[in-house]
Amino acid sequence: MKGRETLSNRFEDGVVALLPRLRRFAIGLSRDWADGDDLCQITIERALTRRESYEPGTRLDSWMYRIMRNLWIDEQRARGRRSQTFVSEEAGVAIGALGAQDAAVQLGDVDRAMASLPDDQREAVLLVMVEGYTYREAAEIVGCPIGTLNSRLVRGREALLVKLGEAA
Structure with a gap:
């Protein structure tokens, strides 16, 4: 039981340490601060809910960036479908x-x-x-x-x- 708590704490500490880099990447992908923050939040949520799929000893940052990238691709596809129906807003x-x-x-x-x-x-x-x-x-x-x-x-x-x- 104690070994699991230590692994869980290490995982969570690693995720917290990556937050600034993940946020910067998310804002860069989305081209928008608010969308970037949303993407970062969704990525963290996905990583925490699916932490059992992370293999300890591998690079946590690469795993997190892949999650974010896949979420972004999914969002872009959904936006493409929505744009066929709705007009997009202009960003200031x-x-x-x-x-x-x-x-x-x-x-x-x-x-x-x-x-x-x-x-x-x-x-x-x-x-x-x-x-x-x-x-x-x-x-x-x-x-x-x-x-x-x-x-x-x-x-x-x-x-x-x-x-x-x-x-x-």
Whole structure:
């Protein structure tokens, strides 16, 4: 009984430690703070309710990122079906607080450039350039060969440079 409690505590501590990274990835995938927070919450809930499927000794972060990515794909499919019936809302861009407007505008430019990337390129950029995963780890999370991930990353990086060059 005590061994199970220790494993459960380790699992929960690991999930809590991953929260900032998971939230950042969720916001990057969804292109929206509120949707990102919702995605992060759903991911945590799914991980906690299905913790028995996690294999101790394997990478908890990769397992959590896969859960999040799969949930996001499911959400995108559902949105696609809903968009055939409903008109989507326009999202506003928030500008930072007074005194930090230049930085906020630049960050907004980066956010808009990231949001304009195709999903596969945005995932690759987020995982490798923002989260710091190796190509192999990112390819595992996404479920594609390393060469494919590398191609997506190169195209995404080039598109960002073009878009940010236009913003300057």
